[in-house]
Amino acid sequence: MSNAVDRARLEEVNAEFYAAFEDGDLDRMGAVWADGPYAAGVSCVHPGWSLLRGREEVLRSWALIMANTGYIQFVLTDVETDVYGDQAVITCNENILTADEGTESGFLAGGSIVSTNVFVRSNGEWRLLLHHGSPILNGTEEE
Numbered sequence: 001m002s003n004a005v006d007r008a009r010l011e012e013v014n015a016e017f018y019a020a021f022e023d024g025d026l027d028r029m030g031a032v033w034a035d036g037p038y039a040a041g042v043s044c045v046h047p048g049w050s051l052l053r054g055r056e057e058v059l060r061s062w063a064l065i066m067a068n069t070g071y072i073q074f075v076l077t078d079v080e081t082d083v084y085g086d087q088a089v090i091t092c093n094e095n096i097l098t099a100d101e102g103t104e105s106g107f108l109a110g111g112s113i114v115s116t117n118v119f120v121r122s123n124g125e126w127r128l129l130l131h132h133g134s135p136i137l138n139g140t141e142e143e
Helices: 003-023 026-032 036-041 055-067
Strands: 043-045 071-084 087-099 108-122 125-135
Touching: 003 026, 003 055, 003 071, 003 087, 003 108, 003 125, 026 055, 036 055, 036 108, 036 125, 043 055
Parallel strands: 043 125
Antiparallel strands: 071 087, 087 108, 108 125
């Protein structure tokens, strides 16, 4: 498979990760994450959370987050994709809009997170092994 094909497929899988979250679809989310021999090494750091390790624990965290998220939308910027054989890294900024559907105003909030997604090729398919999101705080821009 050519590097260009790998990059395109990786970016599709990365987009599916965010689409599954936006749609609150745990089955789709589970299909993105690595399993089999990689299941024990699956890891996730949600912004402000401790490290979660193991496919079951990571997917349980997504179920909890999705159950408590009324509306979320991601606009990804500064997406960089690097392929290293059967491993790949995608870094990006997640520009997030959320809404509280339980209020009269439907309060909207926004924020930005810098994200690192590490993928492995398993049985010919790219699967997510690690997601690490960290909030971008004000005043961290280089001057």
